[in-house]
Amino acid sequence: MKSTGVRLLLVAILATVAHAQTCFQIHGRAVWYRGDAFFEIWHIGTHHVFFPADKQSADLICKYFDCESGDRQPALFADFTVCPTEKYVPGAAQAVIVKKIERPRVVPNWPPPKHK
Numbered sequence: 001m002k003s004t005g006v007r008l009l010l011v012a013i014l015a016t017v018a019h020a021q022t023c024f025q026i027h028g029r030a031v032w033y034r035g036d037a038f039f040e041i042w043h044i045g046t047h048h049v050f051f052p053a054d055k056q057s058a059d060l061i062c063k064y065f066d067c068e069s070g071d072r073q074p075a076l077f078a079d080f081t082v083c084p085t086e087k088y089v090p091g092a093a094q095a096v097i098v099k100k101i102e103r104p105r106v107v108p109n110w111p112p113p114k115h116k
Contacts, residue, residue: 023099024063025043030061030076031110039091042079053085053095075082079103089102 011082026043028050032064033040041050058067065074080102088094 003111023081025079025081025102028077028078028080031073032062032065032067034073041082041096041098044077047091048094049093050082050084051093053097055099057096060098060101064101065106065108072108073110075107076101077105077107 007020026041027045028041028043030039030041039052039061041052041061042048043050052061061067061076064076064078066072079102080098081102082096082098085095085097
């Protein structure tokens with residue numbers, strides 16, 4: 001009886017670990033879409049989009065540009081270390097915790113004005 005309980009516990013732990021996704025680094029572009037009030041991190045070169053899952057992640061991104069003002073819509077290009085909080089679903093934005101931002105470059109107005 002005790003052995004069965006231990007086996008079930010071990011299976012439950014292994015199943016949880018198997019479904020957890022580890023953190024990884026992406027080169028991406030973060031934009032705060034003011035009209036929709038949606039924060040998006042696009043993984044450059046893919047069709048995959050992430051969004052901050054918690055306030056700390058959003059605050060970390062907002063250290064690089066003003067997330068409060070409605071005058072501009074800046075973009076942050078950087079290497080983001082992200083940790084998904086939910087399973088990947090093709091075609092859907094994926095919630096992540098942003099752990100680190102490296103090599104940041106801010107574009108003050110996104111998209112940039114077109115030159116004629």
